Amino acid sequence: MSTQTSTYADLVHSLEQDDILEKFPEVIPLNNRPNTHSTESSGETDNLLDGYDEEQIRLMNENCIVLDWNDTAIGAGTKKLCHLMENINQGLLHRAFSVFLFDSDGKLLLQQRATEKITFADLWTNTCCSHPLCVDDELGLNGSLESKIEGARTAAVRKLEHELGIPPQEVESKGEFHFLNRIHYMAPSDGAWGEHEIDYIFIYQLRKGETLTVEPSTNEVRDIAWVSQEELKQMFADGNLKFTPWFKLICDNYLFQWWNQLNDLNKVENDTKIHRMM
Template structure:
């Protein structure tokens, strides 16, 4: 049974979204750039009071604003898409979550940096971010295969930005697997939150391969490789806090998928959008 909030989101047409959020740039008029122009006034916005300058700058990145069916409507800044005042009206964007496994089947976790504007200091999966409203991350032809490839392109970019993993290594030393899409909404620290259709990507290193990991301290406070059992132990520790999407994925799918890591053919490429609203 759909929630009242789900019905609000489902009922929004493209025109409704563009009227409700005039800052969204329609798809045909999008600048096709990673970020919108910023100004000195952005840093003075009260929602950014006390926040890190680099993280404020990243709030100008152009996320992909979506309708209920994961079809792109236009470009909206990361700031626009993550304010709860907009999320409560139904503003939705695309995201991805990478789960990176080494040859031993261990998962790389990260603890988000204290400087992060949303969900600071929380433990989460390897990398969580957003495809941007640019040709190589959007999936221009609208097919699921192209959208998945766009999410993978964004993941390669962000694995380098957050964890220092060279793009050349990511592209040659392992393989991405698209599992499914989840649709969820979660408040963060006031006034921020998330409302995303999140592409779940597993990445498995090839036999005998390793990645160079050198976390960006402005993005990542800590990182560690864990087995499934070690992750379950972390969840039982009341002193550790986790991002809401990571908990949702773990509770619904992760440990069953982890058991099939050697052959994901039965669980990958699910075309459905799994609603968790």
């Protein structure tokens, strides 16, 4: 880890609840949160969002879960607030999830993010990556890791439908989620935007003989591909293809090991450690 990133990690580590709420007054403390998926826009013109897709601008009002270093929820912060690099550079951190969905033959579903996306547009990535929202059923109300995992899983089912058109009843009946671990990383996107997340990593496996309805939203997903390990490695070798930073981090450190253990994930799932990659 370089001195620069160590300094940043030290900054994030030093921020306690009161520091976060003082430094970022737009964060709504946990006890006062609206418990709604989104905060209504003020209607004021926002130059930072000029020219972006209307639906993607609307989604920037979603209420993410603002965290401290230990993955403790501090309050609700809008997606816009949490993804501005000026806030990330000051240590603002939020919770996320990433799903790696495998069919019964061991092929992984990838998506290429839509051109309309405000962050990391047009990049290839894992099946679905988004954020639990600061609402009761996605927050992990009692603060235990188990409840936070369940909240992230609930968010994953919601977003698999929103982004890829996969019906929740199919997700619940045709396969199984496995929680692997949590990674903590920071990555700039374009210009004003970036990511700084504690990311809950899930593998979802379809049972033998089962298939899913996949009907991607064109506002969220530009393309999809079902790939084998070898096909994914060939994609990485293609200089014309670009990938999200979290996807590359997970692939470089874990994915191919997990892929080889799909028949028995017991030895690699339910890791309670937060893996710092910054």
